[in-house]
Amino acid sequence: MSQAQTEAPAPPREFDPEELRVSRLRAVRGPNFWRLAPVIACDLRLGALEDVPTTAIPGFNEQLLELMPTLYEHPCSRGTEGGFIERLREGTHLPHVLEHVALELQTLAGTDVSFGRVVESGDPGVWWLIVAYEEEDVGLEAVRQAVRLVKACMKGEPYDIKFAVEDLHDLLESVRLGPSTAAIVEEARRRGIPVRRLNSHSLVQLGLGVNLRRVQAAMSDYTSAIGVEIAQDKDDTRRVLGAIGLPVPEGSVATTLERAVEVAHEIGWPVLLKPLDASHGRGISGRIDNDDAVRAAFEVAAKFSRKVVIEQYVTGSDYRVLVVDGKVAAVAERVPAHVVGDGTHTIAELIVIANQDPRRGRGHSRTLTQLPDDAATDAYLASSGRSQQDVPPAGERVYLRATANLSTGGTSIDRTDEVHPDNITACEMAAGIVGLDIAGIDVLSPDITVPFRENRAVIIEVNAAPGLRMHSHPSEGVPRNVGAPIIDMLYPPGSPYTIPVVAITGTNGKTTTTRLTAHLFRQTGKTVGFTTTDGVYLQNRLVMEGDMTGPFSANIILSNPTVEVAVLETARGGVIRAGLGFDECDVGVVLNVAADHLGLRGINTVEQLAEVKSVVPAVVKREGHAVLNADDPLVYRMRDRSGGDIVLFSTMQPGENRVFDDHIERGGIGARVEDGEFVIRRGRLRIPIATQREVPLMMGGAARFQQQNVLAAILAAYVQGVRYDTIRAGLLSFFPSPSMTPGRLNLLRLGEVRVLVDYAHNPAAVEGLVETVQALPARRRVGVVGAPGDRRDEDIRGLGRLCAVLDHAFVKEDTDLRGRDPGEAAALVVEGLREGGMGEDAIEMVGDEFQAVDRALAAADAGDLVMVLADKVDAVLKHVQKQAPEPH
Numbered sequence: 001m002s003q004a005q006t007e008a009p010a011p012p013r014e015f016d017p018e019e020l021r022v023s024r025l026r027a028v029r030g031p032n033f034w035r036l037a038p039v040i041a042c043d044l045r046l047g048a049l050e051d052v053p054t055t056a057i058p059g060f061n062e063q064l065l066e067l068m069p070t071l072y073e074h075p076c077s078r079g080t081e082g083g084f085i086e087r088l089r090e091g092t093h094l095p096h097v098l099e100h101v102a103l104e105l106q107t108l109a110g111t112d113v114s115f116g117r118v119v120e121s122g123d124p125g126v127w128w129l130i131v132a133y134e135e136e137d138v139g140l141e142a143v144r145q146a147v148r149l150v151k152a153c154m155k156g157e158p159y160d161i162k163f164a165v166e167d168l169h170d171l172l173e174s175v176r177l178g179p180s181t182a183a184i185v186e187e188a189r190r191r192g193i194p195v196r197r198l199n200s201h202s203l204v205q206l207g208l209g210v211n212l213r214r215v216q217a218a219m220s221d222y223t224s225a226i227g228v229e230i231a232q233d234k235d236d237t238r239r240v241l242g243a244i245g246l247p248v249p250e251g252s253v254a255t256t257l258e259r260a261v262e263v264a265h266e267i268g269w270p271v272l273l274k275p276l277d278a279s280h281g282r283g284i285s286g287r288i289d290n291d292d293a294v295r296a297a298f299e300v301a302a303k304f305s306r307k308v309v310i311e312q313y314v315t316g317s318d319y320r321v322l323v324v325d326g327k328v329a330a331v332a333e334r335v336p337a338h339v340v341g342d343g344t345h346t347i348a349e350l351i352v353i354a355n356q357d358p359r360r361g362r363g364h365s366r367t368l369t370q371l372p373d374d375a376a377t378d379a380y381l382a383s384s385g386r387s388q389q390d391v392p393p394a395g396e397r398v399y400l401r402a403t404a405n406l407s408t409g410g411t412s413i414d415r416t417d418e419v420h421p422d423n424i425t426a427c428e429m430a431a432g433i434v435g436l437d438i439a440g441i442d443v444l445s446p447d448i449t450v451p452f453r454e455n456r457a458v459i460i461e462v463n464a465a466p467g468l469r470m471h472s473h474p475s476e477g478v479p480r481n482v483g484a485p486i487i488d489m490l491y492p493p494g495s496p497y498t499i500p501v502v503a504i505t506g507t508n509g510k511t512t513t514t515r516l517t518a519h520l521f522r523q524t525g526k527t528v529g530f531t532t533t534d535g536v537y538l539q540n541r542l543v544m545e546g547d548m549t550g551p552f553s554a555n556i557i558l559s560n561p562t563v564e565v566a567v568l569e570t571a572r573g574g575v576i577r578a579g580l581g582f583d584e585c586d587v588g589v590v591l592n593v594a595a596d597h598l599g600l601r602g603i604n605t606v607e608q609l610a611e612v613k614s615v616v617p618a619v620v621k622r623e624g625h626a627v628l629n630a631d632d633p634l635v636y637r638m639r640d641r642s643g644g645d646i647v648l649f650s651t652m653q654p655g656e657n658r659v660f661d662d663h664i665e666r667g668g669i670g671a672r673v674e675d676g677e678f679v680i681r682r683g684r685l686r687i688p689i690a691t692q693r694e695v696p697l698m699m700g701g702a703a704r705f706q707q708q709n710v711l712a713a714i715l716a717a718y719v720q721g722v723r724y725d726t727i728r729a730g731l732l733s734f735f736p737s738p739s740m741t742p743g744r745l746n747l748l749r750l751g752e753v754r755v756l757v758d759y760a761h762n763p764a765a766v767e768g769l770v771e772t773v774q775a776l777p778a779r780r781r782v783g784v785v786g787a788p789g790d791r792r793d794e795d796i797r798g799l800g801r802l803c804a805v806l807d808h809a810f811v812k813e814d815t816d817l818r819g820r821d822p823g824e825a826a827a828l829v830v831e832g833l834r835e836g837g838m839g840e841d842a843i844e845m846v847g848d849e850f851q852a853v854d855r856a857l858a859a860a861d862a863g864d865l866v867m868v869l870a871d872k873v874d875a876v877l878k879h880v881q882k883q884a885p886e887p888h
Helices: 058-065 069-073 083-090 094-109 136-155 161-175 179-190 225-232 235-243 259-266 291-301 347-354 375-383 423-432 484-490 508-520 549-556 570-577 606-613 633-641 658-665 694-703 704-720 725-732 763-775 795-803 823-833 849-859 872-879
Strands: 022-029 039-045 116-121 126-132 195-197 202-207 214-215 252-253 271-275 306-312 317-324 329-335 339-340 397-399 413-414 436-446 458-464 503-505 528-531 536-540 541-545 563-567 583-589 620-629 645-650 669-674 676-683 683-689 746-748 755-756 781-785 810-812 842-846 867-868
Touching: 022 136, 022 658, 039 094, 039 136, 058 069, 058 136, 069 136, 069 781, 083 094, 094 126, 094 136, 094 161, 116 458, 136 161, 179 195, 179 202, 179 214, 179 810, 202 339, 202 583, 225 235, 225 423, 235 306, 235 423, 235 583, 252 259, 259 271, 259 306, 271 291, 306 676, 317 423, 317 484, 329 549, 339 347, 375 423, 397 658, 397 849, 413 867, 423 436, 423 458, 423 842, 436 645, 436 694, 458 528, 503 508, 503 704, 508 528, 508 563, 508 725, 508 781, 528 549, 536 549, 541 549, 549 563, 549 849, 570 606, 570 633, 583 704, 606 633, 620 633, 620 704, 645 704, 658 669, 676 704, 683 725, 694 704, 704 725, 746 872, 755 763, 755 872, 763 867, 781 795, 781 849, 795 823, 810 823, 810 849
Parallel strands: 503 563, 503 583, 528 563, 583 620, 620 645, 645 669, 755 867, 781 810, 781 867, 810 842
Antiparallel strands: 022 039, 039 126, 116 126, 195 202, 202 214, 252 306, 271 306, 317 329, 317 436, 329 413, 339 397, 436 458, 528 536, 536 541, 669 676, 676 683, 746 755
16 A cells, blocks of 8 residues: 555644634725726735635535535536535635625625625735625625634534524615615616715715706605695695595594594594504504594504594595606506415414515515514404404405505505596696605595596595505506606706716826816816815815815715716725726726835735726726827726727827827827927827917926826817817916915925925826926926835835935925834935935935925025925925015
């Protein structure tokens, strides 16, 4: 026998399940680095479990599959059912197991999700777990439950999977859109209308900016408050309808039992009682024929309203007529919750049997709601001399409720095609006189095909925010797309439902390009909202200060009903952390990709950074435009990911960039600098806009790095239909001043000394700035130099090397050290200055930013230029401006 056959098996290893740790669990709500749809993301740390396959954990696979046999349905990477099980039995990674468990828990709870990924983050010992979700809270809790379940399997401990799934299902029911809102949202999405959920209930925004509308269930922002007030007061409704000759039951209101009895006698038996302003059938009695029944019913109704309506009891089938924008959209016959006897089972048993119907569920989770089995059921049965222990004969229908509400187990039958035209007119009149844009008219009629006046039918209620489930998912008959007429009302055919959305990303120049683009659109007279690293702006007014380049700030602009154009600076941090704040954009601009923020959040290479930024062109609409830098290969490569038209810009002269030239020769749109002039090219068409020397942002041509920003802004405006002369006027009126572009190439004069303040904070940005400084005339060039601490050592040294061409450098350090020790980042800058050839006598370590500025200004003489790489931009600008001499 071989040695392998004779050796004793290795003893089982000891595992500590607590080595598995989850951190930074979050919902990424928009298109993101991993998927162009929402995902749950988290960091997984495995510790000693890093290299442990599932086969090495005794009993793990067996317990997992016993708890979740439906995992057999997962194809995984094998592409066929059972693929995940094969991986499991071969021995797979624990994060991979968590991915599938988190997805399956959501599926068992009632959602339809299948996308999942586990990828190395790039940080040692850290993995990214990514799973899709439909409802954010459910997705987050599913990941937490998945971790608990996997740990239980590792420990060999019991885990109550039934309770976990039920808990997730209950959570889903509490946070998902109700059926009425869902019907409207589904139709909106079918038409490409943006949908944004505004709370954890059913308040939803449709459309964007000036074209947004809001709905909550079947109530819109068109719904009249007065109409709602009338509909909530059943007595007012009856009087208003009766005043225009519509058939209503006789009745009155009482606030005391004695008055209720009097009214019943005045009307004549039979009567019914109902709360004045309750909904969903709460507190409504059945047929009442005597004083004792009035007393009992009054006590119930008074629990829901101080005022109780007593009205004539009318027999007939219960119909709900949905009226939208003055037109009948659907009609349903509503049948109260009931069971049908079989001569064998009790009523209680028949309820249990009926509730096993897969169409029935709790709340609105299914087409039908479960039949009630409660005190109200017992009371209603008792009113007809029955109890749940009775055995009804075969074929007998036994009602469990007096009212036909779906929320209490009722069913619906579509009757839209059967209603008489006269009755359609009557219901449309009822909605109109009450003043509701969306109304549910409740009718009691022996036959809806016969005019109301001929069969003593009555309109008993007009409802605001009527439920739509009975029409969209009837128990019998044709389902009606009732979301369509509501969307037609909110957005009549041909009317706009969105606004132009321009998203701008890149490593350098984003803020300047965003501000310039917004300025160009403002020249058209439109209200522009834009976001930058400085804050959120409406027109040119700051409405929220701070770094606003993520989804939170985008939402501020896109949810503002005055905004006609949105220009959104989009940074890599927000894309990774929370995704984009929009599903689509009309123009996606990518300026460049250079080394910056590498080593953070798992982005360690320029190529990975490009992947993050490529999300912007990836969400450009098919009829939109991706504006890309043809001079940057990483950016140009993003054209393959975009579904929109590709538009290119280049700072190279004709013949120097074959990619750009080929694009133009094929009839494409582009822009570049030709002989010192900004030019739009569209095939053979050449449209001159302005010379570099005319454009203030170019500082007489010295600021060559601004060419990309100007070209990108020109194209973003042009593809959105802004006129050439308007673009030119905008370029000539946009200045790199503290008011228009704070911290971006702000040139200030302090007597005979000029100070250039800029936020440049990575080697690529500093290179462009230094080139500008060298091109500007000056006796000496002095720098206040520093670098953020959250950059790699090599990047900070590189920044220092670029600044070594200055005559003198005052090295400062940011207030926020961003994880560095005091003096560490400054020392790296000094190393770079030395490597670049700057002598020791030209380097001064100062530390504090403002002290460094003061030292530089004190050392500057007439004709000198001081370059300040500012961290606290606004504060530095104010500090420098205070040094200006008093005017004489």
